[in-house]
Amino acid sequence: MEVDHHKDTEGQAEETSDPPTESNPPADTLATSLCLLGNHMFPDQVATNACSSVNRSEPATLQPSDASVEDSGLDEGPPPNPGTDSRTQDSECQTNLAAHPAERVTEDAAINNAQSDSGEFVVTMLAKAKLEEQGIGVKGRSSPLLETGIQESPSFTSHRDEDVTADSWRRHRKHVFVLSEAGKPIYSRYGSEEALSSTMGVMMALVSFVQSGDNIIRSVYSEENTVVFLQKGPLVLVCVSSSRQSEQQLREELLYVYYQIISMLTQASISRIFEHKKNYDLRRLLAGSEKILDGLLNLVDSDPSFLLAAVHCLPLAASLRDSLSQILQKAITPNLVFSILIAKNQLLTIVQEKTVIEDARLAPADVHLLLNLIGASSAFQAGEIWTPICLPLFNPDCYFYAYISYLDPPDCTVCLLLLSTDKEAFYSVAECKRKIEEAMLAQNSLSLIAKAQSYSVSQVGVSDLRHFMYKPFDVPDNYRQLTQFTSPEMEAPYSSEEEKMRLLDLYRYMHSRIHSTSRPLKLIYHVAERETLLAWVTSKFELYTCFSPLVTKTCAITAITKLLRWIKKEEDRLFIRYPPKYSTTPNPSKSSRSSRSDQQDTTDNGFLSLL
Amino acid sequence: MPDVPKMKKPDAKLVLLGDMNVGKTSLLHRYMERKFKDTISTVGGAFFLKQWGPHNISIWDTAGREQFHGLGSMYCRGAAAVILTYDVTNWQSLAELEERFLSLTDTANHDCIYALVGNKADLTDPKAHLCQDSDVLSEDRTDCEEARTEPQVLSACPTPPASPASLSGMLLHKQVAREDAVALYGRILRYKGLDEKGSLPADRMCFETSAKTGYNVDALFETLFDLVLPSILRKRHENQASPTVDLEDCREASGKRGKSSCC
Structure with a gap:
C-alpha cells in the first residue's frame, strides 16, 4: 500500500549501477525505499516533504548536449530546459580549437539556481535520524578524550565533538563516512561515530535495500548534495558532498580513503576480521588513526595531486x-x-x-x-x-x-x-x-x-597565464614509471585559501568534463566569471591552464604553445627522470645505471609535433 | 653479500609499553627534551638513543594501539628493561598491561628489569600537579600558554593534554591506587618465574609520574639506566670471555633466503 502510494512519486534519487536506459525501475524502487525509510525515521513531515520535492531526472537526460547529469535535480524551478544549464554552453570541440566561436558564459548559474534549501532530502534524513548515544563495542574507551590526558587539539576536538544535529554540521562541504557491512560506524570526518551510529544505520539500510534487488547503489542526487556510495569488501564508504564534483571524482576520493585504511590494516586482515565476526568494531584497530584519515581528506580537498593521480x-x-x-x-x-x-x-x-x-x-x-x-x-x-x-x-x-x-x-x-x-x-x-x-x-x-623551491608562473614568461597543471603520460626516460605532474605556486589572485579552493574547484569541473564517462572531451575552453580556463588532453599529456579573464582564444593557444616549449626546456628540472634502481640481491648487478644511456635518445615527447 | 657495516650496537635496550593514550611518548619527550608538548598517536615504534655516561642506551617508544600489537615482541627482543605504563585515571589501562602487553615481554632478556609506571599523576595528586621537581615548571607554563594561544600550531601537531581538569585545579578521581600497581608487579614477577626475594622490590619499581609537570620522570629513567648498567657490564664481560654468535647476523642471513619478498 505504501509502496503503491509512493510509486506515483517520481524520484530524483538516481541509481546508476545500470546503463541509464535501464535505470528507471530501480530508481523508483529506491525512491520508494527512501520514502519508507523516511517515514520510519520521522513519521510525517520530513518524509512527505521529501517525497513531494523529488523530481525525476529524466528530462535532463533527454537534453542532447548535456553532459552534466548532476544538475538534473533542480526540483523547485520550472521544468528544466536546455537554456538554464549554462554549463553546456561552454564551447567544446573534439579536435579543432578554433572550430567554435568563444561563448562567454558565467560560471555555474546552476549553483545560484539551486540555492533554496528545501527538499534537502537525503541529508535531512541522514542528519535527523534519531541519535542514540550508544558506545557500541567501545569497551571502556567510550570517552578516551576525557579519561586520558592525551586529548586532541582544539580543532580536532571540535570536529569530533561536533553536535551532529546542528546546522553547522550539516553545512560541511564534504562529509565522509565509513561503516562496516553490519552498519557499524568506523569513521566519520565530522562528529563522533557514536553519535552517528543510527545515521550510518540508515545508510547501510539503503545499501542493503538496493542490494536485495540484485543491484548496487552508487549515488543519490539531491538539490545541493551528491551522495556517493562505494562498497569495498566488507566496508561501505559514503560521501555526502556539496562541492559539485562529479560522481567519479567523489568515488575516487572515497577510494583514497579506503586505500588509506588498507595501508594501515591490509585488505587481507580486514576480510579475515569480518569473516570471523560480522559486527566487529573496526575502530578498535583504527583508534588513533583518525587523524591520518582527517589529514588525507584535507589533502584531497587542497592538493591537485589526488585529482590528477600523479x-x-x-x-x-x-x-x-x-x-x-x-x-x-x-x-x-x-x-x-x-x-x-x-x-x-x-x-x-x-x-x-x-x-x-x-x-x-x-x-x-x-x-x-x-x-x-x-x-x-x-x-x-x-x-x-x-x-x-x-x-x-x-x-x-x-x-x-x-x-x-x-x-x-x-x-x-x-x-x-x-x-x-x-x-x-x-x-x-x-x-x-x-x-x-x-x-x-x-x-x-x-x-x-x-x-630548492617551487617556481612562479612568471618564469614561463607568458603574460596572461595565471596558473597551470601539466601531466605528461610518460615523462621522457621515465617510461611507465611514476606518473608525475608539474604546477607552479598558486600566486595572486589565488593566494588566499578561498581563492585557491575556487581555482581548484574550477579545475575539478574541467577535469570532470574531460573525463566524463558519458561524453568525454578532449579540449575545453571555458570562460568563467573571473578567469578563463583551457583544458586539453592528448595521448601524450593532460593540461589545465588558467588565464586572465580577457584573454582571447588565439592568445590562449599561443600561450599554451609557449608553455609547452618552456616545460620541454625545463623538463630536467621539473620531473624525476632516469629513475635509478639498485639491487639488494646478493650479486648486485652493474646495469642499474645503464638504463640511462639506453634511453638517452628518446627525445620525442610528442607534444610539439601536435602543434 | 654486500658489505653492511654494522651500526654500533647500543649497549642496552629499554622499551616503553602500554595502552594507547597513557602518555608513553610524552614521558619520553619530557625526559629527552625537557618539555611537555603535543604528541599524536605513535605509529609503529620510534627509536631514540640516549647517552648515559659511556654507554648508549636505546629507547623504543612503541605504539599502544591494537593495530600495532604484532610488532611488540619485535621491539622487546633483547630488552634490558621494560617500562609498563598505565594511566592512573584509567583502570582499564592497568588491566590491559596484564592482558595484552605482558606476553610481549617474553622475548626480553631473562634478566630484564620491569618498571610499572602510572602516568598523569598530576590529574589526581596535588603533589604531582604542583611539581617543583626541576627546571621545567616555568617553561611548562609557557608551553601551556602557547598551546592555548596558538591553536594553529596545535592543529598541525595535534594533541593533548592541557586537560581542563588540571588547568582549573580540579582533580580527577584516581582509578588506580599504588597498591594495585604493586600487586600487579608481584604478578609480573610470578609470570616471569622470578623470585620476589631475589628481584627488585616493588616499592622501587612502581612509579607514579606526570609527563606534564615532570614529576618523577627523571627519577624513573635514571633509576632504570642505573639498574641496567650491571647487565651491560656483565654482557660485555661475557663477550670478552666467550665471543658469542651475533643473532642479528644469523637472522639477516636467513631472512634473505627465507622471505626475500612478500610478493
Whole structure:
C-alpha cells in the first residue's frame, strides 16, 4: 500500500549501477525505499516533504548536449530546459580549437539556481535520524578524550565533538563516512561515530535495500548534495558532498580513503576480521588513526595531486637530483625495496630495487598515502620510526616496513623513507640512513635542497597565464614509471585559501568534463566569471591552464604553445627522470645505471609535433 | 653479500609499553627534551638513543594501539628493561598491561628489569600537579600558554593534554591506587618465574609520574639506566670471555633466503 502510494512519486534519487536506459525501475524502487525509510525515521513531515520535492531526472537526460547529469535535480524551478544549464554552453570541440566561436558564459548559474534549501532530502534524513548515544563495542574507551590526558587539539576536538544535529554540521562541504557491512560506524570526518551510529544505520539500510534487488547503489542526487556510495569488501564508504564534483571524482576520493585504511590494516586482515565476526568494531584497530584519515581528506580537498593521480616533485637541478639518487642508490641493505627522499612534502627522488619489483611501478596513490602518513604525523620528527605499512596498489595484502627519519632536525623538512620487506631489518636500515646522512653532509646536499623551491608562473614568461597543471603520460626516460605532474605556486589572485579552493574547484569541473564517462572531451575552453580556463588532453599529456579573464582564444593557444616549449626546456628540472634502481640481491648487478644511456635518445615527447 | 657495516650496537635496550593514550611518548619527550608538548598517536615504534655516561642506551617508544600489537615482541627482543605504563585515571589501562602487553615481554632478556609506571599523576595528586621537581615548571607554563594561544600550531601537531581538569585545579578521581600497581608487579614477577626475594622490590619499581609537570620522570629513567648498567657490564664481560654468535647476523642471513619478498 505504501509502496503503491509512493510509486506515483517520481524520484530524483538516481541509481546508476545500470546503463541509464535501464535505470528507471530501480530508481523508483529506491525512491520508494527512501520514502519508507523516511517515514520510519520521522513519521510525517520530513518524509512527505521529501517525497513531494523529488523530481525525476529524466528530462535532463533527454537534453542532447548535456553532459552534466548532476544538475538534473533542480526540483523547485520550472521544468528544466536546455537554456538554464549554462554549463553546456561552454564551447567544446573534439579536435579543432578554433572550430567554435568563444561563448562567454558565467560560471555555474546552476549553483545560484539551486540555492533554496528545501527538499534537502537525503541529508535531512541522514542528519535527523534519531541519535542514540550508544558506545557500541567501545569497551571502556567510550570517552578516551576525557579519561586520558592525551586529548586532541582544539580543532580536532571540535570536529569530533561536533553536535551532529546542528546546522553547522550539516553545512560541511564534504562529509565522509565509513561503516562496516553490519552498519557499524568506523569513521566519520565530522562528529563522533557514536553519535552517528543510527545515521550510518540508515545508510547501510539503503545499501542493503538496493542490494536485495540484485543491484548496487552508487549515488543519490539531491538539490545541493551528491551522495556517493562505494562498497569495498566488507566496508561501505559514503560521501555526502556539496562541492559539485562529479560522481567519479567523489568515488575516487572515497577510494583514497579506503586505500588509506588498507595501508594501515591490509585488505587481507580486514576480510579475515569480518569473516570471523560480522559486527566487529573496526575502530578498535583504527583508534588513533583518525587523524591520518582527517589529514588525507584535507589533502584531497587542497592538493591537485589526488585529482590528477600523479605526484608532484620539487623542482631541482638535474645534477643535484642525480647526486641524491646516487647517494640513495649506494646505501642499501638486503630486502630494501624503496628509498624515497622528501622535502617540504614533495618528492625529491625515488630509488627502487630492481629485481624484486621488475615490472611493478609505484602507483601515485601509494606515494600519496606515504606522504600523507608522514605529513599527518608530527611524532615522526623525533627519533627514527619503524612501522609496518601496506601499499595497497602495490600489494593490498602485505606489509612493508617503513623506516622514517628526518635528516635536518630540528627543522624537519627533509625526510628519508626507506621501505624494507623484512620486519627485523630496523638496525640495518637505520645504518643505511647513517650512510646517506654522511654522504649528504660530504656533498653539502642539505643546504642545496633547502634552496630548492617551487617556481612562479612568471618564469614561463607568458603574460596572461595565471596558473597551470601539466601531466605528461610518460615523462621522457621515465617510461611507465611514476606518473608525475608539474604546477607552479598558486600566486595572486589565488593566494588566499578561498581563492585557491575556487581555482581548484574550477579545475575539478574541467577535469570532470574531460573525463566524463558519458561524453568525454578532449579540449575545453571555458570562460568563467573571473578567469578563463583551457583544458586539453592528448595521448601524450593532460593540461589545465588558467588565464586572465580577457584573454582571447588565439592568445590562449599561443600561450599554451609557449608553455609547452618552456616545460620541454625545463623538463630536467621539473620531473624525476632516469629513475635509478639498485639491487639488494646478493650479486648486485652493474646495469642499474645503464638504463640511462639506453634511453638517452628518446627525445620525442610528442607534444610539439601536435602543434 | 654486500658489505653492511654494522651500526654500533647500543649497549642496552629499554622499551616503553602500554595502552594507547597513557602518555608513553610524552614521558619520553619530557625526559629527552625537557618539555611537555603535543604528541599524536605513535605509529609503529620510534627509536631514540640516549647517552648515559659511556654507554648508549636505546629507547623504543612503541605504539599502544591494537593495530600495532604484532610488532611488540619485535621491539622487546633483547630488552634490558621494560617500562609498563598505565594511566592512573584509567583502570582499564592497568588491566590491559596484564592482558595484552605482558606476553610481549617474553622475548626480553631473562634478566630484564620491569618498571610499572602510572602516568598523569598530576590529574589526581596535588603533589604531582604542583611539581617543583626541576627546571621545567616555568617553561611548562609557557608551553601551556602557547598551546592555548596558538591553536594553529596545535592543529598541525595535534594533541593533548592541557586537560581542563588540571588547568582549573580540579582533580580527577584516581582509578588506580599504588597498591594495585604493586600487586600487579608481584604478578609480573610470578609470570616471569622470578623470585620476589631475589628481584627488585616493588616499592622501587612502581612509579607514579606526570609527563606534564615532570614529576618523577627523571627519577624513573635514571633509576632504570642505573639498574641496567650491571647487565651491560656483565654482557660485555661475557663477550670478552666467550665471543658469542651475533643473532642479528644469523637472522639477516636467513631472512634473505627465507622471505626475500612478500610478493
